Amino acid sequence: MKRLFINYVQPLWKPIIIGLALSLVSTLLMVSQPLVMKNLINTLTGGQTTSFIRNVTLLISIPILATVISYIQTYFLSGIGQKISQKLREDTFQSMLNQPTEYLDKNSAGSMYQNVQDSIIVGDGYIDYELVPAILSVFTLLLTFGSMLLLDVPISLIILVFSLLTVFLTAMTGKKVKEVESNYRDARIGSADFLQEVLANVRTVRLFTNRDREIANWKKWLEIDRGFWMKRRLISDINVNGILIFIQSLCLSIVIIYGYIRVQNDLLSLGSIVAFIAYVPMIFQSVSSLQRAQLGTKKVKIVLNQIYTLLDSQSEHPKNKGKTMEDNALEIKFKNVDFHYPDRQEGLIDINFTAKQNSTTLIVGPSGVGKSTIIDLLTCLYYPNKGEVSIAGIPTVDWNKDELRKQIGIVPQSVVIWNRTLRENLLYGISNADQISPERIDEVIKITRLESFVKKLPNGLEEVLGPNAVQASGGERQRIALARALLRNPAILIFDEVTSALDPILSAEITELIWSKELVSTKIIVSHRLSFASRVDQILVVDTDGTITCGKHNDLKDNQLLYNQLVMADEFQDTQERDRHGFRN
Ligand SMILES: Nc1ncnc2c1ncn2[C@@H]1O[C@H](COP(=O)(O)OP(=O)(O)OP(=O)(O)O)[C@@H](O)[C@H]1O
Secondary structure: OOOOHHHHHHHHHHHHHHHHHHHHHHHHHHHHHHHHHHHHHHHHHHOOHHHHHHHHHHHHHHHHHHHHHHHHHHHHHHHHHHHHHHHHHHHHHHHHHHOOHHHHHHOOHHHHHHHHHHHHHHHHHHHHHHHHHHHHHHHHHHHHHHHHHHHOHHHHHHHHHHHHHHHHHHHHHHHHHHHHHHHHHHHHHHHHHHHHHHHHOHHHHHHOOOHHHHHHHHHHHHHHHHHHHHHHHHHHHHHHHHHHHHHHHHHHHHHHHHHHHHHHOOOOOHHHHHHHHHHHHHHHHHHHHHHHHHHHHHHHHHHHHHHHHHHHOOOOOOOOOOEOOOOOOOOEEEEEEEEOOOOOOOOEEEEEEEEOOOOEEEEEOOOOOOHHHHHHHHOOOOOOOEEEEEEOOEEHHHEOHHHHHHOEEEEOOOOOOOOOEHHHHHOOOOOOHHHOOHHHHHHHHHHOOOHHHHHHOOOHHHOEOOHHHOOOOHHHHHHHHHHHHHHOOOOEEEEEOOOOOOOHHHHHHHHHHHHOOOOOOEEEEEOOOOOOHHHOOEEEEEOOOOOEEEEOHHHHHHHOHHHHHHHHHHHHHHHHHHHHOOOOO
């Protein structure tokens, strides 16, 4: 369903009506001001003292009252802008978290950040400073023209012609705005991407002595930004200021000259001329507001279209849809599965295997053949192009993704540690975290050999680990990830190159842990290391052509060339590592 701005405005109808009613009153007051001036001047020439005092009192009190009312009205209407932008940001953030994996793979964090933050433009700049003044301007224009027609029809028509001329001229340059605005937005996304990437990796910049080049790159982005900014200013200024000031002065001069002639011919009072002189700037100010709003609408449309496309795009998991876990055995089955990533030709071909409940499967193969891809298919990050992946007898496409992922604990290759406390990191994503006892947390910390790490932290489990978790070494990060997975008490445990950052002793300890009685679950282990290959229930050897061979260690070693090569390479690496760490006699 294509979203409309009105959907965001509708729930706020009450404050909108109050705000608009107040606006109408304050505009009425302002528009009545020139009429009071006219009466005042006419009473001056007529010498009526009571009317004079009444008009002076009105002249002073009207602006005070109008200011108070417009203050309250601004409060209401600003609040509306803020609420709309808050809701837009909320929805955009939510939609980012629900985008299909393909979207996340293609879009940088910077552009996603920009999409969420862009909604601020709608609330802060547009509604407050452009849309609301434009609505007030419509009131002003209607009331002002009404009052002017009562004073004198020919002069009112002259002012009307000049106002229309302004609208026509500015509309001509307005076409350029869309193009410039779109380019400006792309440049902003580009520079946000750049900043996000470089600032997140300052250490690498320093280590590679690339500081000067990154500064030069940043300067280029600033130049691009400045160029588009200047273009925007130029177009807005020609539109709103240049044309408007010129036509307003011309109009005012003609009104004064023609008005003077009509006064001379007794067709108009002097007071009416003064009123017209006050009305002309009001009219042009309102036209200017409308112009600004028209330009603003063009800019905001670009942002909103982008946001709506996101909000309306297909979510990776429609809420509350899909099957949930029943009492089926949690068997994993790949049946005739073909898969390649979008925009890729090669991929996995005709994958068939079954991982029985509580069994252990080892996935091996050379780098880049698709071992982690099998995990992506298992965790519903992607779906097969052909064939079927099923868990507990339910095809992954039919699962409620959240329900399925709650059954899975994953220790990934590159671990994400949040800039939150160690406790929050360990309990990350566990819905019933408050029901996990301190004893269980201690137990898992012990199992994953994290005790000495916790002791080192000044605030123990409550220590905030800092940006990039600098307090944790590679091995410690891996063990945090392991503890995090265990605390989920998952039915399926996935280890993706879990020992890659560990020294041989720790690696052996963690490997032992995988076999410990405490870890009862269906285990899928992706690893280059084969030290425990003889203990697993089955091994999947992924070949460079994307096919797999399934079997047991001894059979594969004797009959499968690639596996045999992998075993030899692993033994060689093992010997070297032992040498390096002095494990040899
Ligand atoms: N999201 C993606 N989009 C496009 N291609 C991808 C994506 N993820 C991985 N690939 C590509 O798919 C192939 C298989 O990647 P995968 O990560 O599954 O390999 P792997 O066997 O786990 O490798 P390694 O042992 O080095 O981790 C690689 O060529 C990789 O470049």
